[in-house]
Amino acid sequence: MEMHVTNLACTRGGLRVLEGVSFRVSPGQALVLRGPNGIGKTTLLRTLAGLQPADAGSVDPGPEAMAYASHADGNKATLTVGENLTFWARLHGMTDIGAALRDFNLETLVERPGGSLSAGQKRRLGLARMAVTGRPIWLFDEPTVSLDTDSVALFAAAITRHLDAGGSAVIATHIDLGLQGEVLQLGPFKAEAPQHADDFHEAFL
Numbered sequence: 001m002e003m004h005v006t007n008l009a010c011t012r013g014g015l016r017v018l019e020g021v022s023f024r025v026s027p028g029q030a031l032v033l034r035g036p037n038g039i040g041k042t043t044l045l046r047t048l049a050g051l052q053p054a055d056a057g058s059v060d061p062g063p064e065a066m067a068y069a070s071h072a073d074g075n076k077a078t079l080t081v082g083e084n085l086t087f088w089a090r091l092h093g094m095t096d097i098g099a100a101l102r103d104f105n106l107e108t109l110v111e112r113p114g115g116s117l118s119a120g121q122k123r124r125l126g127l128a129r130m131a132v133t134g135r136p137i138w139l140f141d142e143p144t145v146s147l148d149t150d151s152v153a154l155f156a157a158a159i160t161r162h163l164d165a166g167g168s169a170v171i172a173t174h175i176d177l178g179l180q181g182e183v184l185q186l187g188p189f190k191a192e193a194p195q196h197a198d199d200f201h202e203a204f205l
């Protein structure tokens, strides 16, 4: 499924952050978002994921085709690793969690409560959730935070498998994951004449 983003404008906390953002991502491709802190990478991902409305422009397909892994891992502390993944899979009408457990090296942790995991283990669980959604377009916000070198390699391999299967991904990361696709620098899309931020938007988990 090809993703078309056309002339998108995004706002955060009452401030127009980005405008005129257009790109396409084909099946089998990853798009890496780059730009300095505060340029709007998270804001763009939240808009693509349907967590906030676009100020202008369009995103096709809509959020029902996407799975979003934000800064927050969003795991349930009292559910085990297996229960967390099963919950997330069922939410998306799926049942199989075996491949996700294997791909993110979670098999030995399957009975552990989410709240008892280390930061990197929590992150692996948060990322594994994407693999049980069955959704074709995966969105990631700084996915490699807390991951050690081996886990970064696991993550890159999981994304590569998803791309090889015809999926696609949009990833805000400063790390070179060696993926097939392009890099989009967001600097040129910075909104002109910024207004005063007059609002605080609670982040969605």
Ligand SMILES: Nc1ncnc2c1ncn2[C@@H]1O[C@H](COP(=O)(O)OP(=O)(O)OP(=O)(O)O)[C@@H](O)[C@H]1O
Pocket (backbone or CB within 6 Å): 012, 013, 014, 017, 035, 036, 037, 038, 039, 040, 041, 042, 043, 044, 197, 199, 200, 201, 202, 203
């Ligand atoms: N919860 C919030 N409420 C109001 N404004 C916010 C909020 N979060 C971020 N902003 C502002 O929105 C703008 C875009 O922030 P955003 O988090 O999208 O940037 P980013 O490129 O992801 O940054 P970073 O690389 O630091 O994660 C910034 O000016 C930021 O100060």
